[in-house]
Amino acid sequence: MKVIDIKKLDKVYNDSEVKVHAIQGIDLSFEEGEFTAIVGPSGSGKTTLLNMLGGLDRPTEGEIFIAETPVHELKGADLVDFRLRNIGFVFQAYNLVPVLTARENVEFIMQMQGIPAHKRFERTKELLTQVGLGDRIDSRPSKLSGGQQQRVAVARALASKPKFVLADEPTANLDSKSTENLLDIMEKLNKEEKITFIFSTHDQRVVKKARRVITIEDGKVLSDVKK
Amino acid sequence: MIIQISWKNVWRNRTRSLIIMIAILLGIFGGMFLLAFMQGMTEQRLSSALKTEVSHIQIHSEKYLENNDFNQYMTDISAIDEYLSTDKRVQGYSTRIIIYSLAKTSEMGAGVRITGVDPENEINVTDLNTKIIDGSYFENTRGMPIVIGEKLAKKLKAKVRKKIVLQVQDTSGKTFPSAFRVAGIYKTTNTAFDEMNVFVRNKDLRELTGFNENNAHEIAIYLNNRENVTAVENDLESIFPAFTVESWSEGNAILAYMSEAMDQYLIIFILIILFALFFGIANTMLMAILERRKELGMLMAIGMKRFKVFRMIMYETIFLSLVGAMLGIIIAFLTITYFAKNGLNLSIWSEGLEAIGYDPIVYFQLDTSYLLQIVVMVIITGILASILPAIKALKLNPADALRIDN
């Protein structure tokens, strides 16, 4: 089943003096259960594409359907709520709330979804155990390594039971051991929990793990290979 | 959880938060301290003026007030007399005969205001009997006693038991000199008053001038509680429409202005403090938001609604303001309570205070209503100061904020 369908997507950054045509007419679709890497040189448009898939940025032209919802038509609070209930985000710089513990970081998003407290706690524990941090649930981000923080971020992305998880260069700040560890966890979640992952990367070892690799350059799809 | 996050965020930059909290604390403390000091000082000045000079309410005939004409006295005051002696709100009242005239000793002469009083009634209205610095309050019975102010005594070179001649007018308009003997010399905090006012017995004036028992120029009333002034005044006005009833503030524009002007100064002063707080708080929070753009962008990206972000920043600002404000209020309250009881003695610093009618020991005073107003105003300032930073946070675009490197 298709989770994402994008048609004739175009993005032009107009705010600075020079116009940047970051995405140029991309047609793509993503199936449930995918484990997909988006690769391409710096400035090719990976972040721009992911931002639009995640409803963080608005396309200049074209359409984005997520589970049949025309996301390009959503606005304001509706769009925020759509992200909250349908999309998981993992960022390059982990971006946890530093004043909250691992558990609270994961719980917070569930609270925003209105999930009752007793269910939240159980699920948080389960998720943090799945990413191998069952014993660190009450640690603050500053007490965790980069790899551990990114695993908390993955747990947080999954907390809202999203249709898919978008990760923009999730391993870029990690050493090779943490990278491997994080990818193993993502792969396991993909296989066992059927979580759909779409991530961008520069790292060849990460690309190798992907079952579909989309290469973009100058805002266009250069190749789309399924293994 | 938003409240919890906001509270924790307050302590993220501990030094900065503490500095602004201390600034708020000092602002509030300083403001309240000065407020209580000034209120105490004004109140002392006012109550001493009322107690020594003015009293709470005065009754005259309408014409008398126009030019203090001796012949414009009130007739048939027995009904007022009876009414005042039964009203529970009245602490004391004094019936007075007043003559503007001349006082002379063998050395000098001066214009004076002669007030005839019944000493036993007068002590329930004014506290002049406690201001005697030489001699006594009408206890010298040899001849007709007179009590004069220190300033006038110096001017006339008069002493206790010395003779003073007053030019007295009788009801038929004839004036003649009559000799009084100085029984006592008083000194108030107001030298202008001391120079102008001399006091003699009604009994003596009546004999000299043929003034009827039922007539008087002035009835001065002192109440048990100053707050009843308007009520008693209104009652008297409706029962005795033939006379002119004036409260202290109507009859004494300067005194009324003093207490009103003080209120206005205080308001301006408080506004300045609140302004400073406003900018301090708003600036601190704007800095905090600038540093946290990426995190706020992330929260919006993963699904935190703008309204919640707005609330989170508001709470944080309010917490930041309240910690310092509450501490400031508590410390100020304790300090004020101490000085309200023990007084702050200013004579070490300023010797001139007495010369202008102020007591050098200031007993602080702060109405609870003021205290409440300050608390409310600080909270409102905190909320107002939080609006700008919160709006700034609202304007963040998550996609842009996430691209910021840090």
Ligand SMILES: Nc1ncnc2c1ncn2[C@@H]1O[C@H](COP(=O)(O)OP(=O)(O)OP(=O)(O)O)[C@@H](O)[C@H]1O
């Ligand atoms: N807010 C913006 N305003 C103007 N131009 C932008 C903006 N964001 C991105 N761009 C431009 O759009 C193009 C695509 O940028 P994007 O960040 O999507 O590339 P990327 O593939 O993610 O690169 P990297 O690998 O360095 O992260 C680049 O030329 C970039 O300079």
Ligand SMILES: [Mg+2]
């Ligand atoms: Mg990028």
